[in-house]
Amino acid sequence: MINADMRLIVEAAKLTIVATVRPDGSPSLSPKGSARVYDDKHIAFMNIASPGTIANLTADPRLEMNAVDFLRRRGYRFTGRATIHGRGTSIHQWLHSWLLDLNGPDYPAHEAVLVRIDHVQPITSPAYTFGGADEGALVAEWSDKYRIVQNEMEKM
Template sequence: MLTPDMKRIIEEQLLGFVATTAPDGTPNVSPKGAFFVVDDKTIAFGEIRSPGTIRNLRTNSRIEINFVDPFVRKGYRFAGTAIVVERGTDTFGALLGRYRGALGPRMRAIVAITVTKALPLTSPVYDDGKAEPDVRRAWTTRFRKLQPNERFME
């Protein structure tokens, strides 16, 4: 189910925006930064500071995650079901072995998501016939103006 491009976006982007639902039906969106691909139908993130998200998932395992490359205004949305895997279990250790970042020691749990639906996200800017290099150039220029002392890749 997860294409090579989907895996690339998950691995390249530092934030995935996670949507869950509270027990009272209130929506909750929270950025997470410790995502990794487990296999062709599973992605996961490390729980570091996510008490609301974890509480919501214990009540309702349905989840959606969005990843967007801000420079090209494209990405993917993934829907599925999540399980919370606690530190100290064999499954936690196996999942942690797949994670390549520096935050592993801070993870209290890992949320493993079985992806049941994956769809592309594309900005309406492409509806006007813009090409990806032009969109990238425009957004790179915008970020440079916001942070004139930072260096952004082109």
């Protein structure tokens, strides 16, 4: 279900927005800078500072994740169910190791969340739909607008 393009977008997005449901039924959004594709059916993220997200998922494991590459002006909406994995589990160790390599030895990490993806829907800018835009041209245009230089883009 999760193909190479979806992997590219999750990696390039750098920030994925996770939507959960509070006990009173109201929506809750939380940004996640730790989202990574685990395999062809799962995306994982770490609870770094989101006790509300964990509480919501404990009560109701349904969620939606939006990953959008702001330069490409497109992304994906992933819908699924979460399971929570504590320290010492293979999912937690895998994701925590990546976070420590990326951010240093003191980076906080509580529970890992593994999301089984049930449905994927593309998100595209009207620039593609109505303007017939080319992805390379959009990346160049938005890189220029945000004043992102080439070596900064390579880091993304």
